[in-house]
Amino acid sequence: MADKEHLAVLKRGIDAWNQWRRDNPNLEPxxxxxxxxGADLSKADLRRVNLIKADLNVANLRGANxxxxxxxxxxxxxxxxxxxNLNQANLCxxxxxxxxxxxxxxxxxxxxxxxxxxxxxxxxxLCxxxxxxxxxxxxxxxxxxxxxxxxxx
Numbered sequence: 376m377a378d379k380e381h382l383a384v385l386k387r388g389i390d391a392w393n394q395w396r397r398d399n400p401n402l403e404p405x406x407x408x409x410x411x412x413g414a415d416l417s418k419a420d421l422r423r424v425n426l427i428k429a430d431l432n433v434a435n436l437r438g439a440n441x442x443x444x445x446x447x448x449x450x451x452x453x454x455x456x457x458x459x460n461l462n463q464a465n466l467c468x469x470x471x472x473x474x475x476x477x478x479x480x481x482x483x484x485x486x487x488x489x490x491x492x493x494x495x496x497x498x499x500x501l502c503x504x505x506x507x508x509x510x511x512x513x514x515x516x517x518x519x520x521x522x523x524x525x526x527x528x
Contacts, residue, residue, distance in 0.1 A: 377409040377429075385411075389419050396420040417455075442480075 381404040384395045396402075397420075407427040417437040427447045435455045442462040452472045460480045468488040479499040487507040491514045500520045507527055 378405040381405055382409055385416075385419075388515055389416065393420045396422075486521075 380427045385392050385406065385509045388488050391468045396404075399429050403423045403425065404421075405425045406429055407425045409426070409429045411434055412430045412432045413434060413495075414431070416431075416439055417435050419436070419439045421436075421439055421441045421444055423443045424441070425445050426441075427445055427448070431449055431451045431454055432454045435450070436451075436459050437455050437457045438458045438459065439456075442460050442465050443464060444461070446469050447465055448468045449466070451471045451474050452470050454471075454472045454474045456471075456476045456479055458478045459476065460504055461484050462480050463483045464481075464485070466484055466486045466489050468484070471494050472490050473493045474491075475495045477495055478497050479496070479503045481499055483502050483503045484501070485505045486509050487505050489506075489509045492510055492512045494511075494514045496519050497515050498518045501524050502520050503523045503525075507524045507525060
């Protein structure tokens with residue numbers, strides 16, 4: 376379950392959240408299982424945040440930094456993830472159906488078992504990403520960097 380203090384800071388707005396992150400650089404916030412459906416988290420500093428099973432359905436994460444975040448089994452369906460940084464993020468079994476990941480940084484991200492049906496990955500960087508057993512049915516993979524990507528299984 377999400378830490379109530381961490382969730383309260385986030386609900387004060389992105390400016391307050393990002394300042395709190397700067398003031399607490401070694402803290403790894405816990406927002407696991409949080410209901411963030413439809414939240415505006417654009418440009419949020421979500422580095423190394425625990426978002427396991429969080430509901431981010433229809434959320435706006437445009438330009439957010441989610442590097443090294445744990446999004447195991449998170450719901451990101453229909454979310455705006457344009458130009459998001461998901462470098463080394465754990466997205467195992469995440470639900471990303473119809474999400475917009477235009478120009479997203481997914482370098483070394485783990486998307487094993489993720490649902491990427493109808494996801495827009497146009498111009499995204501998936502270099503060294505893991506996509507084992509990911510469902511890419513009708514995903515837009517135009518101009519995607521798949522160098523050294525693990526597509527087995």
